Amino acid sequence: MLFSNQGKTIRRLSFFFVENLLIFLCVLIAVAGRFFFQGIDPFAYNLLYYKAFIIAAIFQVSFYYNDLYAIRLVNQPREWSIKFIQSLATAAILLAVVYYLFPSMIIGRGIFLITLALLPLAVIGWRLSYDRLSRMGPLRDRVLIIGSGQLARKIGSEILKNHRASYDVIGFIDEDPNKVGESVVNPKIIGDYAALSGIVSRRNINRVIVALPDRRGKLPVDSLLQCKFQGTMIHDGVNFYERLVGKIIVENLKPSWFIFSSGFNQFRLTRITKRLLDVVIASLALLMSVPLFLVIAPLIRWNSHGPVFFRQERVGEDGRVFTLIKFRSMRVDAEAETGPVWAQHQDDRTTAVGRFLRKSRMDELPQLINVLKGDMSFVGPRPERPFFVEQLHKEIPYYSLRHEVKPGITGWAQIKYSYGATKEDALEKLQYDLFYIKHLSLWLDLAIIFETIKVVLLGRGSR
Secondary structure, three states: OOOOHHHHHHHHHHHHHHHHHHHHHHHHHHHHHHHHHHOOOHHHOOOHHHHHHHHHHHHHHHHHHOOOOOOOOOOOHHHHHHHHHHHHHHHHHHHHHHHHHOHHHOOOHHHHHHHHHHHHHHHHHHHHHHHHHHOOHHHOEEEEEEOOOHHHHHHHHHHHHHOOOOEEEEEEEOOOHHHOOOEOOOOEEEEOHHHHHHHHHHOOOOEEEEOOOOOOOOOOHHHHHHHHHOOOEEEEHHHHHHHHHOOOOOOOOOHHHHHHOOOOOOOHHHHHHHHHHHHHHHHHHHHHHHHHHHHHHHHHHHHOOOOOEEEEEEEOHHHOEEEEEEEOOEOOOOOOOOOOOOOOOOOOOEOHHHHHHHHHOHHHOOHHHHHHHOOOEEEOOOOOOHHHHHHHHHHOOOHHHHHHOOOEEEOHHHHHOOOOOOHHHHHHHHHHHHHHHHOOOHHHHHHHHHHHHHHHHHOOOOO
16 A cells, blocks of 8 residues: 555545446346346346446435545444435436436436435445455554654544554654653554664564654664665655645744655646636636626625625735735624724624625635636635734744745635634644645646535535
């Protein structure tokens, strides 16, 4: 199992395609069962394979948008069951739309009902089997973590919480032999530096993660070299955590890490392609949004006095200040007494129409104009106000690095973290933003756009 996003992607795609095949087979079995006793060749059924593929694809889209690829059946069976039923209903509605638009794709009512009866057996059986298979020892990497500080605890906690299917934390190693036996996050400290190579050999360790805040004069170099030459993979803790969680932990991170780290390469072709994608998406989205503009504008004027659009200075690429455009969702005098403040949950400064616009994210639509002007990209770190940027720059290390790319309407931090309204939230979102900047690519942008559609449809993270 490769330690890379590629290895994780292959695993997820394999899971997805096996499930797709099972749903596809459910449709074929339903057709065979429906026509077998009538003496009709089921495989002569008109457009059978195309119909089966469409049904499988729509069910999986419904599973995705109901979070069935994020919730594990064995951990949360009740929630999973509720969302599975919701997915079946959503898929039925989507199929009705498809059949209305393309009548030739209609499948028989009896076939569909048989498919619905077979589907839970196939999906639940597959997921339980996959979970059991993934928990088998030989398929999991045995991990030993060097260190017992904050980074080591974060890595251990993250693996135990979300990645048990891939990794098995055997224990921790600490420089102080007197700490042996102490619990860190559940697995204990099982040895000191002198015992490292012996533990790796006896416990069949696949990976050693070096999670020390400061390695100077403390790293057990000889033992690590011995492990390395015996085939054990050695990982830097910051890099391991980055790929595990999808963010770069900046506490105690030195500038040299950014200098020598892979990534952070903004190739000219990538920037040109990204800009073309921005213009195409923004142009199409604006054209499709014209009817919404015609409805939203009078509603805002009717609900409260003041302009339809809200203009505010934000900090963009290279620290340049630009004017961001949104539909106005607050009273005109929202900050007359307080000055600049972050939006809060159920903010009483919002109007009735504004609350709906924020919940549905439709207040963001005018920012498409900023994208066309070149002030923003469709995907990137969210632009912040100069007042807050000045504060955060002083208090959060490397905060200015998020201005190395154009800000975006949506971004990696927006889909991975809830709405932020404190300095601590700003730090968390910065760590996701830095991950995005490091791994910036067209494929990552498309993945974020696809995930954003899901976030908007489910109404998450809005204020």
